[in-house]
Every structure is written in structure tokens, then in C-alpha cells.
Amino acid sequence: MESFNPESPLRQDFQKEYNIILFGETGAGKSTLINYLTNYFKNGTPGNFKIAIPTKHHAATEGLEHHEDNVQDATKSQTRACTEYNFRKQDTIFNFIDTPGLSDTEGPEQDDFNVRQIMGAAEQSGMLTAIILVINGTQARATVTLRNTLCLLRSSIPDVLLQNLVVVLTNCSVTTVNFDLVHLKPWTVPESNVFHMNNCAFSRPVSQWAKNERMKKNLEKDWECSMETIKELTHNLTQLGRKATEAFKQMRINRDRIKSQLHSILWEVKQVQDLQNELDIMKTTQQHISTDIAKYSDYKRTKQVECTEWVRCDYYSTICTKCWKLCNECWAHIKSPKAFFRSRRRSTPIISGIMSFYNATIGGNCQCGHPPYNHFDDNIKSVKKTKTVEEILEDIKNAYDDSVSKNVQIQSKIGSLDADIATLRHALDTKEAEILKCCDELKKLCSQFNFVDELQGVIDVMERDARTLTSTVARVDAENRIRSIKQLVDTLSSAGKSD
Numbered sequence: 001m002e003s004f005n006p007e008s009p010l011r012q013d014f015q016k017e018y019n020i021i022l023f024g025e026t027g028a029g030k031s032t033l034i035n036y037l038t039n040y041f042k043n044g045t046p047g048n049f050k051i052a053i054p055t056k057h058h059a060a061t062e063g064l065e066h067h068e069d070n071v072q073d074a075t076k077s078q079t080r081a082c083t084e085y086n087f088r089k090q091d092t093i094f095n096f097i098d099t100p101g102l103s104d105t106e107g108p109e110q111d112d113f114n115v116r117q118i119m120g121a122a123e124q125s126g127m128l129t130a131i132i133l134v135i136n137g138t139q140a141r142a143t144v145t146l147r148n149t150l151c152l153l154r155s156s157i158p159d160v161l162l163q164n165l166v167v168v169l170t171n172c173s174v175t176t177v178n179f180d181l182v183h184l185k186p187w188t189v190p191e192s193n194v195f196h197m198n199n200c201a202f203s204r205p206v207s208q209w210a211k212n213e214r215m216k217k218n219l220e221k222d223w224e225c226s227m228e229t230i231k232e233l234t235h236n237l238t239q240l241g242r243k244a245t246e247a248f249k250q251m252r253i254n255r256d257r258i259k260s261q262l263h264s265i266l267w268e269v270k271q272v273q274d275l276q277n278e279l280d281i282m283k284t285t286q287q288h289i290s291t292d293i294a295k296y297s298d299y300k301r302t303k304q305v306e307c308t309e310w311v312r313c314d315y316y317s318t319i320c321t322k323c324w325k326l327c328n329e330c331w332a333h334i335k336s337p338k339a340f341f342r343s344r345r346r347s348t349p350i351i352s353g354i355m356s357f358y359n360a361t362i363g364g365n366c367q368c369g370h371p372p373y374n375h376f377d378d379n380i381k382s383v384k385k386t387k388t389v390e391e392i393l394e395d396i397k398n399a400y401d402d403s404v405s406k407n408v409q410i411q412s413k414i415g416s417l418d419a420d421i422a423t424l425r426h427a428l429d430t431k432e433a434e435i436l437k438c439c440d441e442l443k444k445l446c447s448q449f450n451f452v453d454e455l456q457g458v459i460d461v462m463e464r465d466a467r468t469l470t471s472t473v474a475r476v477d478a479e480n481r482i483r484s485i486k487q488l489v490d491t492l493s494s495a496g497k498s499d
């Protein structure tokens with residue numbers, strides 16, 4: 001905020017100093033009121049206007065700085081920044097702060113920016129004597145714009161300053177006013193602090209009325225009334241106690257905190273959703289891997305194999321050591337004398353073999369083709385058996401091992417993603433809690449505080465983002481977040497209504 005003191009740089013010489021800030025809808029007549037105050041303090045007259053803030057038809061005369069934008073364009077808020085105007089009356093200084101108007105046609109973001117500026121200017125003033133609500137007194141109905149302005153006002157003025165509210169109804173007189181002060185509810189402003197003014201002198205060029213006696217007369221009459229009202233107004237201001245503006249600061253801190261938390265919530269919800277999408281993809285992959293593991297787990301195969309085993313029996317046979325087959329089966333029972341006789345020589349199998357050979361073939365090779373010394377006698381026989389053997393199918397086992405190791409990897413990735421998501425969710429919960437806390441603090445400072453629009457904006461963004469989510473888990477999560485912010489909105493608005 002800029003401060004201009006045209007009269008005296010030595011403020012400390014003066015004993016009484018009053019800081020007054022103007023609040024109001026765009027076009028309500030705040031800057032015009034400053035111009036009227038300029039004329040009041042500097043003895044301006046309809047023949048000799050003193051203009052601090054230029055208008056469409058009047059150039060500035062006081063060489064003061066101002067922040068009027070586009071004075072030719074009436075659709076936009078004219079005052080773009082807060083400016084302090086200092087006036088002296090004997091031993092008293094009045095510092096009036098002109099501010100940008102609320103319900104700017106440029107929308108809620110501009111409003112938000114302006115509210116921040118205005119509250120900042122109020123905070124900077126250190127001590128405030130009054131907040132003057134400048135309201136166009138011709139408004140009979142609570143239009144959307146008026147409701148919006150009042151909502152912004154209620155949300156930005158701390159309770160400690162409600163005793164210092166002064167209302168200036170413009171464009172009207174006490175008899176022509178249409179604005180009903182009940183619109184200000186639950187605020188009540190004592191009648192002594194409500195003023196009516198018709199500050200019409202700067203609405204048209206001097207040329208339009210200077211030569212029209214009737215117009216001139218009317219204008220001069222209104223002018224006189226306004227000057228009278230300002231006299232009363234300034235007197236009343238000196239009667240109000242000054243209040244420290246610390247509450248504005250605390251409100252600013254909490255508002256900023258809420259905003260920053262809301263922003264990071266939006267960002268983190270997106271993060272959670274991205275991670276959740278990734279997690280979903282991984283879980284699908286893991287399902288495929290599990291199917292593969294089940295599919296390839298059958299890499300062992302059992303086979304029935306035929307084999308020959310030699311077992312004892314109760315008769316003797318001749319066996320070839322080359323062919324491993326019976327060449328002469330069952331030529332004597334184990335208990336027969338022949339067997340007994342032959343078995344005594346069993347310690348010399350070769351002789352036994354030769355003997356058996358002679359016995360069996362009467363000389364020459366056996367029918368198997370091998371010579372006699374390749375044969376022996378024994379009470380054994382060959383038995384055919386089937387055995388079960390296990391076989392490992394290598395490529396299937398490789399696929400199985402591969403799937404198992406992939407599963408281990410993905411499991412650990414899923415684990416760390418789960419942990420990341422849990423951390424983010426926790427951070428989100430903390431932020432939601434902090435927003436609640438800040439809202440509580442704000443409610444204590446300003447019982448009419450309402451952040452619903454702000455929160456609604458965040459909800460809109462979240463809902464828009466949620467619609468694009470592919471992951472069902474992420475969508476459910478987003479919906480839960482949206483629900484909890486909505487709950488916050490409900491709590492805030494019902495608290496507002498109950499007041």
C-alpha cells in the first residue's frame with residue numbers, strides 16, 4: 001500500500017491519528033467518497049473541485065498518486081490497489097485507505113486477490129479506527145453480486161473490528177435509500193454509524209450542469225448535504241475506539257495456510273492416483289505371473305520304466321555273463337542230489353560253468369553264441385519289473401524359475417509402492433486435519449468466515465480429475481477425499497448459517 005501525505009511529513013507532531021479503511025463493491029463510490037473527503041478537508045467547492053482520484057470527467061488536481069485503471073471503462077473495477085490518503089484537521093490526522101472494489105467483473109480470482117490486498121492494507125495500518133462499508137443505497141434486492149460482496153466482507157472482517165463498522169450508503173439520501181440493513185445480518189450497525197450521501201458531482205462533466213441553473217442548484221444542495229454528512233462522519237470516527245489489526249494478520253496466516261494445504265492436497269491426490277494406477281498395473285502383471293507359476297510348476301514328470309532284476313529261486317539255471325540271460329533254465333531243483341553235487345563246487349564258478357555247459361550242450365558253444373566259460377550256474381531267475389522314475393523338463397523348469405524370480409521382484413515393488421501410497425495418504429490426512437484446524441482458528445477470529453467458494457473450487461478440480469481415472473481403487477480414493485472436503489464445506493456453511 002502506498003501512502004501520500006500532502007500536508008505534513010511530521011505526523012508525530014499531531015496527537016490524534018485515525019486510520020480508516022473503505023470496503024465495498026466495485027462502483028459503490030469509495031474513490032468518489034475519497035474525492036469528497038478531499039474537498040471537505042481542502043475546502044473544495046462545486047466551482048473549485050479538488051480531485052485526488054481522477055474520474056472519467058475530472059482530472060486530478062491534487063498531484064496525489066492514485067491507482068485508477070481505465071477511468072473510461074465503467075465495467076471494470078477502477079481502483080486496482082490500496083492507497084492511503086491523509087488529511088489534516090487542526091491537530092487531527094485522518095488516514096483514509098481507498099481499496100479495490102469487490103465483486104469485480106473479472107471474477108472470483110480477482111476478488112480473492114483484492115481481498116488479500118485490502119486485508120493486507122488493514123493489517124499494515126496497525127491500528128484501525130473504522131472500517132467504512134461503502135454500499136450503493138439504491139439496491140433494493142440482494143442480487144447475486146450484492147450477496148457475493150457481503151459474503152466476501154463477512155469473511156474478511158475480524159470480529160474484534162465489528163464495533164468499528166461504519167456504513168456509508170451512496171447514491172441516496174436518508175429518505176430515498178432502498179438498501180435494507182438487514183442484508184448485513186448477522187452484523188448490526190448502530191444508526192449513528194450509518195450515513196447517506198449522494199456524491200453525484202463527479203458523475204458528469206461540469207459543462208453539463210454549469211449552465212443549467214436547476215441542475216446546478218440540485219447539485220449544490222447534494223454537495224452541501226454530503227459535506228454536512230462528512231462533518232458528522234469524521235466527528236463520529238473520532239468517537240470510535242481504535243483497534244489493533246493483529247486479527248487481520250492472523251486471518252491472513254490461516255487463509256494462506258489453508259490455501260497452500262489445499263494446493264498440495266490437489267497435487268498429492270494426483271500423485272496418489274498415479275501411484276495407484278501403477279500399482280494396479282503391477283497387480284495385474286502379478287496375476288499373470290502367478291498363472292504362469294501355476295502353469296509351469298508341473299516341470300517334473302514321472303515315467304514307468306521296464307527293467308530286469310535277478311532274484312533267488314529254488315532251482316538252478318545257467319546264465320550267460322555276456323548276454324545276461326538264462327541259457328538253460330531250471331535244470332535242477334535246489335534240493336535234488338544233482339544240485340547238491342553241483343552246489344558244492346559253487347566256489348569255483350568257472351568250473352561250475354564248464355560243467356553246466358557240458359551238461360547242457362554236450363560240447364561246443366551255447367546257443368547264445370558265447371563260449372562256455374562265459375556261463376555260470378545259480379539258483380536265480382530274471383524277473384521283469386516296471387519302475388517309476390522322475391524326469392525334469394528343463395525348458396518348463398526354466399520358465400517356472402523365471403516366473404518365480406519375477407514374482408519376487410514384483411512383490412517387492414508392490415510392497416514399496418504400497419508404502420509410498422500409505423505415506424502420501426497419511427500426508428493428505430495431516431493436511432486435511434490442518435485445514436480443519438485453520439478453519440477453526442479463522443472461525444474464532446471471524447465468526448462469519450466462509451471458505452466455501454474456495455473449497456468448492458478445489459472440489460471441482462478434484463471431481464474433474466477423478467473422472468479421468470482408470471484405476472478403480474484410485475477413483476474410490478479420490479471420491480473419499482472429495483467427500484471429506486465436501487464434509488468440511490458442509491461443516492463450514494452450517495456453522496455460518498447457525499450464527
Ligand SMILES: Nc1nc2c(ncn2[C@@H]2O[C@H](COP(=O)(O)OP(=O)(O)OP(=O)(O)O)[C@@H](O)[C@H]2O)c(=O)[nH]1
Pocket residue numbers: 024025026027028029030031032033055076077078079080099100101102134170171172197198199200202203204
Ligand atoms: N449519483 C451518484 N453517483 C455516484 C455516487 N458515488 C459514486 N458515484 C459514481 O459511481 C461511479 C463509480 O464510483 P467510484 O467512486 O469509482 O466507485 P468505487 O467504489 O471506487 O469503484 P472501484 O474503484 O471500482 O471499486 C462513478 O461514476 C461515480 O461518479 C453517488 O453517491 N451518487
Ligand SMILES: [Mg+2]
Pocket residue numbers: 030031032078079098099100101
Ligand atoms: Mg475506486
Ligand SMILES: [Zn+2]
Pocket residue numbers: 320327366367368369370375
Ligand atoms: Zn549261452
Ligand SMILES: [Zn+2]
Pocket residue numbers: 320321322323366368369370374
Ligand atoms: Zn551268451
